[in-house]
Amino acid sequence: MKIVSAEVVVTSPGRNFVTLRITTDEGLTGLGDATLNGRELAVVSYLRDHVAPLLLGRDPHRIEDTWQYLYRGAYWRRGPVTMAAIAAVDMALWDIKGKAAGLPLYQLLGGASREKVATYGHASGRDIPELLDSVREKLALGYPAIRVQTGVPGLKAVYGVGGAEAGTGPDGHPRPLVEDWDTAAYLRHLPGVVEAVRAEFGAELPLLHDAHHRLTPLQAARLGKDLEPYRMFWLEDCTPAENQEALKLVRQHTTTPLAIGEVFNSLHDYQYLLTNQLIDYVRSAVTHFGGVTPLRRLFDLAGQYQIKSAIHGPEDISPVGMAAGIHLDLAIHNFGIQEYSGYTETTHRVFRHAYTFTDGHLHPGEAPGLGVELDEELAAAHPYDPAYLPVNRLQDGTVHDW
Numbered sequence: 429m430k431i432v433s434a435e436v437v438v439t440s441p442g443r444n445f446v447t448l449r450i451t452t453d454e455g456l457t458g459l460g461d462a463t464l465n466g467r468e469l470a471v472v473s474y475l476r477d478h479v480a481p482l483l484l485g486r487d488p489h490r491i492e493d494t495w496q497y498l499y500r501g502a503y504w505r506r507g508p509v510t511m512a513a514i515a516a517v518d519m520a521l522w523d524i525k526g527k528a529a530g531l532p533l534y535q536l537l538g539g540a541s542r543e544k545v546a547t548y549g550h551a552s553g554r555d556i557p558e559l560l561d562s563v564r565e566k567l568a569l570g571y572p573a574i575r576v577q578t579g580v581p582g583l584k585a586v587y588g589v590g591g592a593e594a595g596t597g598p599d600g601h602p603r604p605l606v607e608d609w610d611t612a613a614y615l616r617h618l619p620g621v622v623e624a625v626r627a628e629f630g631a632e633l634p635l636l637h638d639a640h641h642r643l644t645p646l647q648a649a650r651l652g653k654d655l656e657p658y659r660m661f662w663l664e665d666c667t668p669a670e671n672q673e674a675l676k677l678v679r680q681h682t683t684t685p686l687a688i689g690e691v692f693n694s695l696h697d698y699q700y701l702l703t704n705q706l707i708d709y710v711r712s713a714v715t716h717f718g719g720v721t722p723l724r725r726l727f728d729l730a731g732q733y734q735i736k737s738a739i740h741g742p743e744d745i746s747p748v749g750m751a752a753g754i755h756l757d758l759a760i761h762n763f764g765i766q767e768y769s770g771y772t773e774t775t776h777r778v779f780r781h782a783y784t785f786t787d788g789h790l791h792p793g794e795a796p797g798l799g800v801e802l803d804e805e806l807a808a809a810h811p812y813d814p815a816y817l818p819v820n821r822l823q824d825g826t827v828h829d830w
């Protein structure tokens with residue numbers, strides 16, 4: 429079998445998604461997700477201009493060799509653009525291998541280690557009553573665990589809680605939404621929020637919170653201690669993730685479990701954290717980590733330290749990337765939890781998928797490969813729509829971590 433085409437499809441059925449479609453001379457097609465939110469077209473060019481020509485004529489069954497060829501062969505390694513592009517190729521080749529074998533991807537990964545995949549949903553509110561309502565809505569959908577985010581008194585727009593307007597530049601091009609931030613106000617406010625959620629919903633509901641890389645190590649340590657009475661499922665992205673050593677200080681001071689890694693794109697970004705046992709959950713998505721092949725390796729290494737998976741699953745991971753993650757979730761031993769936010773109805777129609785979401789749990793389904801088909805006509809009806817992730821500024825205007 430040989431690869432005869434590798435095409436990139438960009439569509440925006442609510443958000444922008446970049447999809448690689450590889451076709452073989454036997455008529456099999458594979459899909460891969462290459463979506464890098466806010467920088468989508470950089471990955472499109474990487475794939476179209478630099479990777480697709482290298483794939484023509486290759487044997488699609490040689491997944492490991494193709495991965496190494498694209499990673500080592502480029503000389504320039506890692507980085508989100510490169511790794512999203514390689515991820516799309518890797519996913520598409522696993523999709524083809526599954527279709528050729530007539531087996532869903534999770535079977536190629538060793539078969540199911542569990543019956544279904546537990547998820548967590550996002551609850552958010554401008555204030556505590558609004559947050560409690562949002563938690564109730566998520567529980568009604570069956571979510572077994574809930575991430576809680578809330579507005580902070582005195583701030584206009586906070587991560588996870590919308591409100592600000594994105595503007596446009598002089599050329600009409602959109603500009604990022606600007607959020608505002610005050611760490612001291614946040615640290616004063618949050619423990620009371622979690623206390624209110626616990627008081628309303630009891631001790632058993634697993635609660636998560638995302639600090640979105642905004643704290644210093646000492647601030648994160650303080651927050652972890654303050655949250656200990658509420659027995660959080662985890663505190664996510666408490667410090668900027670590129671400084672791995674920061675987590676050592678946090679860890680020394682708190683037993684609140686720590687999750688990190690959604691912006692990481694290689695095993696090397698985790699090495700210190702894993703081998704020093706500084707975190708409890710690894711958060712990378714198939715899409716941003718170079719594909720199924722390296723993410724499986726990450727999970728296997730993490731498992732040696734009793735660290736569990738928690739694949740990143742916001743709305744900007746396409747259903748193709750989501751499906752790849754769900755297959756891994758079902759197959760690996762050290763599964764922790766899967767983030768799942770759902771999609772617009774149009775997105776579900778553009779990407780018809782075999783995976784199901786029932787009572788807060790996902791299952792990849794039994795369709796061969798990833799189990800996702802792209803409706804090209806509908807995709808074409810929703811063209812690329814330039815957009816950015818927000819940026820974040822302190823009260824005095826200083827750019828802060830987002």
Ligand SMILES: [Mg+2]
Binds near residue numbers: 638664665690
């Ligand atoms: Mg997050």
